[in-house]
Amino acid sequence: MTGRYDRDQRQRGQAIAVWAGCQFTGGAFGPVFGGFLLQHFWWGSVFLVAVPAMVLLLFVGPVLLPEFHSDHAGRLDLGSVGLSLVAVLLMVDGIKQPTVESVPVVPAVALVVGAVVGLLFVRRQLRLETPLLDLRLFRNRPFTVVLVALVFAGVVMAGTGLMVTQYLQSVLGFSPVASACCSHPWAWPPQSAPWPCRC
Structure with missing residues (x-):
């Protein structure tokens, strides 16, 4: 039993290392x-x-x-899939539309309907024996804190990256490649950066 546990721990560590390596490599070279x-x-x-x-x-x-198949795995709940898709799409559309629509009625309706559908999704998950998303996990405070922190960190990083690249291209007149290169920490500030920021 101990040998299997050690093997699982080692495989889990390798998997996390591969995942993290791919994530940071993509974050560095993707832009x-x-x-x-x-x-x-x-x-x-x-x-x-x-x-x-x-x-x-x-x-x-x-x-x-x-x-991998779990012995306790349930069937895919298509109703939950549909509710989640509708809620996410309506909320995203309601947030994006004010930037292009002068009339705020349609985005407001999309947000309200999306929120209602989201509440129905949550209600359904709490009633299912094998939910699509087990919301009971959020009762675990460390899990919730880490997840919320990761969400906020992702929003801040994505927003900052968008604003920086827009500033570099629209204000300073850099090309897309130069803006992407200058967005890396080792290339800032642009005035003292190496060749990528001057191409």
């Missing part, structure tokens, strides 16, 4: 590659970046990522 595509191709090309990785995953994934 630069995206800036290169924006500068030399049409804007929709940035969505094609993930295609080679997904094709590789389709072939390598079944070998390196063996499928």
Whole structure:
């Protein structure tokens, strides 16, 4: 039993290391590659970046990522899937529309309806024996605090990255590639940065 536990712990550590390495590598080189595509191709090309990785995953994934079935796994609740999609899409649309719509009625309705659908989703999850998203996990205070902190950190990082790249391109007149390179910590400030910020 101890040997199996040690093996599981070792595999979990390796998995976290691989995941973290891929995440930080993508965070470092993804924006630069995206800036290169924006500068030399049409804007929709940035969505094609993930295609080679997904094709590789389709072939390598079944070998390196063996499928796991839990003995207590329940059936996929399509009702919960539908409620979550409707709630998220309406909330996102309600937040985005005020930037392009002069009449705030439609975004306000989308937000209200999205919130109502979200409440129905939460209510459904609390009643299901095997919910799509187990909201009871949020009763664990350390889990909730870490998750909320990660969400806020992601929002701050994404917002800061958007504002910085917009400033570099719209105000300073940098190209997309130069803006992406200058967004890295080692390239700031732009006036004293190496060649990528001057291209």
